[in-house]
Amino acid sequence: MGRVSDAKARLMDAVLELLWTGSYGSTTIDHICERAGVKKGSFYYFFNSKADVAVAALDAAFQANRVELDAIFSSSVPPLERIRKYCEFGYAIQVEMKAKFGYVLGCPLFTLGAEICTQEQAVGAKISEILEYKARYFETAIRDGHAAGVFHAPDAAAKSRVVRAYIEGLLTQARIQNDLEILREMAEGVFNMLGVKSAEIPA
């Protein structure tokens, strides 16, 4: 079956790291190759362009991420608990990245999506697809919470949009200000948005 290699995976890891710590514009194919320890000829053996490797890497990372998201948003977990766990999970990632790179990095999908949406159609479409998928976790949690009477949110889709805007906005603010602290308010902010009475908030 020919020569074996993990170069493709290394390239995808490298591009993700560069996109997240920097930006699409600051990420060059030369840099990706250098970080992956792969020569450019090999890059073009696997991918056609920067957009191509970005789409592949985002997709692969999301597929891996889904396992954790499915656990966090499992319907066996009470709705508010799902949201609280998601916020904690996200916070832990940001802490890890800040320790590793010196910067709060925020949500790579959101930052990258905002940067390239007017220019790189294919990347934008992949990002939209993933963000939409993630939105459904929230919509379901909110629908379940409403059904359980934990809070009042008859239009779960609309409430989910509001919550997502807040969460993504907060993550991006954290990136711009390079400040982890503001992220600690995330779960509380979401609960307030949902009109959860303090007594109902899971420890």
Next chain:
Amino acid sequence: MGRVSDAKARLMDAVLELLWTGSYGSTTIDHICERAGVKKGSFYYFFNSKADVAVAALDAAFQANRVELDAIFSSSVPPLERIRKYCEFGYAIQVEMKAKFGYVLGCPLFTLGAEICTQEQAVGAKISEILEYKARYFETAIRDGHAAGVFHAPDAAAKSRVVRAYIEGLLTQARIQNDLEILREMAEGVFNMLGVKSAEIPA
């Protein structure tokens, strides 16, 4: 007093447009010059770098914008009315940009800030400065609203952060999805966040 010229202003206009419609990474000095109808030699007569012209342009644009913001957030206007007017104003700008460029562009400060904050210190600092200044308009409006008993927000600074995160997040979602419609929920979303009773909402 030597030769007169509006080339400096044209360059600042051009860079703003390119940054807003595209990104920092996609905006080159050559493109800026081309759009401004100015040769590169002249560019370097006025500015030292892309970061330099960006900072100057953002600052100038914000100074111009402040006049409108001061009117919208005038203390003679009822607090909720200020917020409603701000949302309407922002929506009108997005409509105008979509008509002009074919894309919903969102908040240039937020998009740009998220893109460059790990790389271009000077630009990041200017963006933070402007965003902080804008945040104070909201904080004051929320403090005034609480004092007037229109809603309950004893910690105006914290509530302002939540509201800003939501607004910026929503604007960025609109950019990513190229969708004007979701912006129409903005004022309503903010009012819900503040716990305003529907009866109090200004027409």
Next chain:
DNA sequence: ATAGTAGTTGACTAACTAGTCGACTATGTT
């Protein structure tokens, strides 16, 4: 009118960038 000042220009260099290609190497199959 002329001299100083402010702004303009085109032609240049050097570095970087994307993308190509043919020769090469490692692995599994027969």
Next chain:
DNA sequence: AACATAGTCGACTAGTTAGTCAACTACTAT
């Protein structure tokens, strides 16, 4: 062993990018 397949590599081209510079032009005050 030898062959097909999968992957690697270095050297290459061509276009783009940032940045420089000396010569030039327009304006104003005296």
